[in-house]
Each structure stands twice: as C-alpha cells, then as structure tokens.
Amino acid sequence: MWLRVLGSAAGGGSPQWNCGCPTCAAVRSGAGLARTQSSVAVSIDYLRWFLINASPDVRTQIEAFPGLHPRDGRTTPLEAVLLTDAELDHSIGLLLLREARAGLLLYATPAVHKTLCDGSGLLRTLERYCPVEWRAVxxxxxxxxxxxxxxxxxDVPTTKRTRFGPSVDHGRVVGYRLTDERSGGTLVYLPGMQALTPALRAEIQGCQCLLVDGTCWRDDEVVRLGLAGKTSREMGHLPIDGPNGSLAQLPSLAVGRTIFVHMNNTNPILLEDAPERRAVEDSGMEVAMDGLEVEV
Incomplete structure (x- = not known):
C-alpha cells in the first residue's frame, strides 16, 4: 500500500495569504518549505488512487503528482474521494473536480453527506455539473x-462548533484505518484530533504508520500571536507540546512510524532549523511535507 501526501498544511496553507506571523515570514524567506492544504492519496497498486479529502488546492496537488495524471483522454486514476468531515478545507476541492463527466464516487458518513447537501449546499452545486454517487461510511x-x-x-470526538447545520456526535468527524489485506500492513490517517481518547488509542495502537494532527505546537499558539481568541483544543486540535500533548502521549502506542500532518501556518515545526522541529525529530517522529510518499 502506498500513500502520497498531497498537502501537509492546515486550512490556508503555509504561508497563509493574509498572515505575517514569524513562521509565515520565515517560510516566505526560504527557511521552510511552502505547503498546500491537507489531503492524501492512497493506492494498493500505484495505479488506482483514492483521495482522502479534497482541498482547495486539489488541482495543483494532482498536477504535482504524475500518478494522478490522466492516462488516455479523460480516463483518470482517481477512483474515489473519502471525506473525514465536511470542513470547507477538506471538501471544497470537490467543486474543482466537477469536470468528471462520468461522475464522482464519494465516501462520507451520513452526517457529513447531510451537511454538504443541506448545510453548505456544496454537493447540490456539484451535482449540477456531474453525477455524484454517495456511499455511506x-x-x-x-x-x-x-x-x-x-x-x-x-469516530473522532470534537466540541468544535459546526458552521453548517446542527452539531451531531456520530460521524461528524472521522479518521480512517487503511489495511493492505495482502500483507496485513495498516495505516491510520487522522488529520483532526481534539483529544487522544481510549477509543482513539485503540484505533491507532500498533499500526505500521500514523499520519496525525499536527495543527499547533502550543495550545495557546495563535492566542499568543494575537491572531485568534481560541486555543488549539478549542479549535478541535490536540497540541503537540505539553504534558498532555501528542508528543508526550503517542510514543506509548507502539506505532511503527508517526508523521505529523495538517500543520497550521503558525506552527514552528514547519521550519527546518526550529528547536520545535528538532524536538519532534529527536522523539523519532516526522513532519510531513507535500510530496512525501509512504509505503506500508
């Protein structure tokens, strides 16, 4: 099984267009790699690919990866799109796939599907351009x-406020555990995680590779910078640092390889020479970049 990181940053990318924080400024100066918004592609044979989340940068991401280029006319290796939630950062890219005249195959929970149909109306718009086959997750x-x-x-529990429609507990945010049935290899994709609950620990435990929420280094990161009034946890993301952060908790789960994804533009681990980046790497964990490929 192969996984390609198409985009490794959180919503807005890195650097974010309207942000002059120290990390964005450093990335603009060349001290860190620019990153597009969070999405990955998974394949069992390197021929058929499944997209997990469709970011606003999906066209650029597809063009940057020859494995997703059309092979003959309008024949595309993209088999389907799986969604972890209904956030615009993870779903608005569906509109950029509207030229799929033969239709799009979409995997999403009933809660996510209902939000995209009746809340944001995104799927209603997309269906005016191409057929959409929904398969319930x-x-x-x-x-x-x-x-x-x-x-x-x-299920990934969250108290983050929903922008479209009523909040629900079941199926609003999910992670995915992918399995290569030939080898038994397992990979977990979890770009949003507010707390490492016992149920989430059970899903992650012992997988060969974990791609996990790395949104903020500190819980009060964006508050300290004067950019927002909410902490990382209040925005639905477990911070990396701190006694109860992911850096302290994840090593106990016996994961073969842990890679942080979905980094906010303010997160200093985006910079190669930052002490926070060294702390992650010294722990044996990694920071994703666009184009990273993982074989499990």
Whole structure:
C-alpha cells in the first residue's frame, strides 16, 4: 500500500495569504518549505488512487503528482474521494473536480453527506455539473475500496462548533484505518484530533504508520500571536507540546512510524532549523511535507 501526501498544511496553507506571523515570514524567506492544504492519496497498486479529502488546492496537488495524471483522454486514476468531515478545507476541492463527466464516487458518513447537501449546499452545486454517487461510511464497519485494500472509519470526538447545520456526535468527524489485506500492513490517517481518547488509542495502537494532527505546537499558539481568541483544543486540535500533548502521549502506542500532518501556518515545526522541529525529530517522529510518499 502506498500513500502520497498531497498537502501537509492546515486550512490556508503555509504561508497563509493574509498572515505575517514569524513562521509565515520565515517560510516566505526560504527557511521552510511552502505547503498546500491537507489531503492524501492512497493506492494498493500505484495505479488506482483514492483521495482522502479534497482541498482547495486539489488541482495543483494532482498536477504535482504524475500518478494522478490522466492516462488516455479523460480516463483518470482517481477512483474515489473519502471525506473525514465536511470542513470547507477538506471538501471544497470537490467543486474543482466537477469536470468528471462520468461522475464522482464519494465516501462520507451520513452526517457529513447531510451537511454538504443541506448545510453548505456544496454537493447540490456539484451535482449540477456531474453525477455524484454517495456511499455511506459507517464508523466501525469495514469498506472494500479495491482488491487488497480496505478501510474502516472511526469516530473522532470534537466540541468544535459546526458552521453548517446542527452539531451531531456520530460521524461528524472521522479518521480512517487503511489495511493492505495482502500483507496485513495498516495505516491510520487522522488529520483532526481534539483529544487522544481510549477509543482513539485503540484505533491507532500498533499500526505500521500514523499520519496525525499536527495543527499547533502550543495550545495557546495563535492566542499568543494575537491572531485568534481560541486555543488549539478549542479549535478541535490536540497540541503537540505539553504534558498532555501528542508528543508526550503517542510514543506509548507502539506505532511503527508517526508523521505529523495538517500543520497550521503558525506552527514552528514547519521550519527546518526550529528547536520545535528538532524536538519532534529527536522523539523519532516526522513532519510531513507535500510530496512525501509512504509505503506500508
């Protein structure tokens, strides 16, 4: 099984267009790599690819990866899109795929599907351009994506305010555990995580590779910079640093390889020479960049 990181930054990318924070300024000066917004592609054979989340940068991300280029006329290796939630940062890219005349296959929970139809109206708009086949994702149930490749979604609890429609507890945010059925290799994609609950620990435990929420280094990161009034946890993301942060908690889960994704533009781990970056690497964990490929 292969995974390609198409975009490794949180919403807005890095640097963010309207931000002059120290990290954005450093990236603009060349001290860090620019990154597009969060999305990955997964394949069992390097021929058929499944997109997890469709970011606003999806066209640029597809063009940057030859594996997703059309092979003949309008024949594309993109088999389907899986969504972890209904956030615009993860779903608005669907509109950029509207030229899919044969239609798009979309995997999403009923809660996410309802939000995109009746809340934001995004899917109603997309359906005016191309057919959309929705397959319901039920947390805890196995899904066969392709011969030899399966996945299972799991609920990710959050108190983050929803912008479209009523908040629900079940299926609003999910992570995915992907399995190579030939080798037994497992990979977990979890770009949003407010707390490392016992249920989430069970889903992560012992996987070969974990791509996990790395939004903020400190819980009060954006508050200290005067950019927002909410902490990382209040925005739905467990910070990396601190006694109860992910850097302290994840090593106990016996994961083969841990890679931080979905970094906010303010996060200093985006900079190669930052002490925070060294702390991550000294712990044996990694920081994703656009274009990173992982084989499990």
């Amino acid at each position: 039920v947390p805890g149930a196995d899904i066969s994506l392709a011969d030899g490749l399966s996945c299972r979604a799991f």
